[in-house]
Amino acid sequence: MEIKILDNEFLAYFKTLKNPPKKIYYKGNLGLLKRKKVAIIGSRKMNLYTKKCVEELSSILKDKVSIVSGGALGVDISASKAALPNTIAIFANGLNQIYPKTNQKIIEEIYKNALALSEYEADHIPKKYDFLLRNRLIIALSDCIIIAQADLNSGSMQSAKLALELKKPLYVLPQRLNESQGTNELIKNNKAKLITNFKEFALQFGIEEKETHDEFLKFCKKGVSVEEALAIYGDKVYEYELEGKIDITGVFIKVII
Secondary structure (H helix, E strand, O other): OOOEEOOHHHHHHHOOOOOOOOOOEEEEOHHHHHOEEEEEEOOOOOOHHHHHHHHHHHHHHOOOEEEEEOOOOOHHHHHHHHHOOOEEEEOOOOOOOOOOHHHHHHHHHHHHHOEEEEOOOOOOOOOHHHHHHHHHHHHHHOOEEEEOOOOOOOHHHHHHHHHHHOOOOEEEOOOOOOOOHHHHHHHHOOOOEEOOOHHHHHHHHOOOOOOOOOHHHHHHOOOOEHHHHHHHHOOHHHHHHHOOOEEEEOOEEEEOO
């Protein structure tokens, strides 16, 4: 896909920065810039709990907003993948490059069906400091920022600092002690709001839970155990799990759709 340059209408999103980009290159669907934009960013070494939370939250939000992230390992690519095609990825490399290579399949899909942005020339190979510079674009572009998981001395915490400077709403996910000390510190200091219910959070963007007419799914949404569901619906429990409609976590059932 051809690399193009954003016009001044879209460059205006970045004018709040002290060092705004002079050019932004792009591939993909510019219509995604006209929607509300929510950044989901965080650790490259996320835990499994964070991964599941990010995927669920992105899936809920993507119907009404564009999910913005950085295409990196961990939280970034999980958020983008779950939000496809309604995702905007901002890269520290030129858009003729794929970085990191381990995300190649998803990044190619972003280039083709979503939106990729970069302030660098097409063949630019990223240096370490380019990623911090990239992060400032994510914050400037987004209407609110969610940091899913972060260590104290991380790029995500630098992004949190910039979000607060730009007066962008900042949110974090609940985490266990010592697993995300950065986000826990933000909560402790009243610098970020805690998302405890994804569907309630989504309501601010006009996203309402879809009513289901499936009696089994309605039953499961009450918060039931596997044993209770098996007693009434039998093998349907495992059929729905195989179809990806429910998730069995321990002894309880969680509705996916």
